[in-house]
Every structure is written in C-alpha cells, then in structure tokens.
Amino acid sequence: QKEVEQDPGPLSVPEGAIVSLNCTYSNSAFQYFMWYRQYSRKGPELLMYTYSSGNKEDGRFTAQVDKSSKYISLFIRDSQPSDSATYLCALGGSYIPTFGRGTSLIVHP
C-alpha cells in the first residue's frame, strides 16, 4: 500500500460546481498537510497547508483534515475554468514531504 493515495482523475465538472479532491494516507506520523496546484507545463505552487485536524479556509478553497480517518480533502467552491489544473496533496512528518500523484481537474464553461 502506498503511503499516500490520490485518484488521478480526470475529474470534469461544469463551471460553478463545488469540487472535492481527496487523499488518503497510511502513516499516522504525518503532521502537516498541504495542497499544491500545478498548471500544465509549470511547477507546482503551494495552495494551502495545515497542521491540524479540522478545516482551513482561504477564499474559495477549504482544506479539511481528518487524522482519525487518515483522510484529507480540498474543496473548491464556485469552480472556474482557471481552476483547471492538477492538484497534488503532500504530507509530511519530517522535512521531506510525501506527495500524492495528483488529480487532474477540468472545469468546463
């Protein structure tokens, strides 16, 4: 079993939809949780990070962590075509995070 599992998609949604992206993990030692966004042919950029269970909100984005279930989510409200990208989760307990393989999101007008 891989340490971090993430469905590669693609996930295709209409503009304005609420998007849910998820990762599951097996290592309970992970202490911090991040989401990166990667546009085609670009490097990943940090979107959100959190240390604790619960929700963290930033504009249209909400990161949710459930340590008891070893499950993290990223919600995107009012999705836009500009949100079309690959979203990678990353989890860490030391200074080298473990990345999921990424979920490709397509938001069509």
Added chain:
Amino acid sequence: DVKVTQSSRYLVKRTGEKVFLECVQDMDHENMFWYRQDPGLGLRLIYFSYDVKMKEKGDIPEGYSVSREKKERFSLILESASTNQTSMYLCASTGTGSVETQYFGPGTRLLVL
C-alpha cells in the same frame, strides 16, 4: 516572494551526452531538492541537499549526481543521458524554519533522443 529559477525550460539532448540542470533560489533556503515528474508516477525525489557541499540520495538517484557549491545553487548532472531520463525535472527549496512548504521552480522538460 520566494523565487526558484531553473536554467532551461526545454532541453533536447542526445543519448550519452552529459547534461547539466541548474537551479537557483533567492530566499537563502538551506534545503534544496531535485525531483522528476512522469505521467502516472508523480513526483519522485532524486537528490536533496540540506547544506552547502552536502547531498543525500533520494528515491531514484541512479544515473544522476548533484553539486551544491553555493547555498543558492543546486545542480543536477546526468553523466550520460539515456532515453529513460526523458522527463520533467523540478527543483524545489525550503527554509529550515518552514520545512513543510516547498517552493518549486518552473521545471525543465528534458527530451533525450
């Protein structure tokens, strides 16, 4: 804002050539990383460095070497390029006080013919 730059966006090389990929960061970060990214395989760590002249192997170091002579610069070297090294190469850096947040460069897309 942290800026991580990579020397080339696209490179085409021949099998057997020696290839240098360079990465520079401007935030005085101690830690620097080289990844490769392939469809279906995600990000895989090649090498990392936590200080000048220090290097540690990642998950897939075979066929690669690195050099870190200055804090801001981390080079990845393909001693003898092979077609299976065709990939997207990404450099990243983090500071000791914020090790959880990696800042990535734009990537170098390498094609080995």
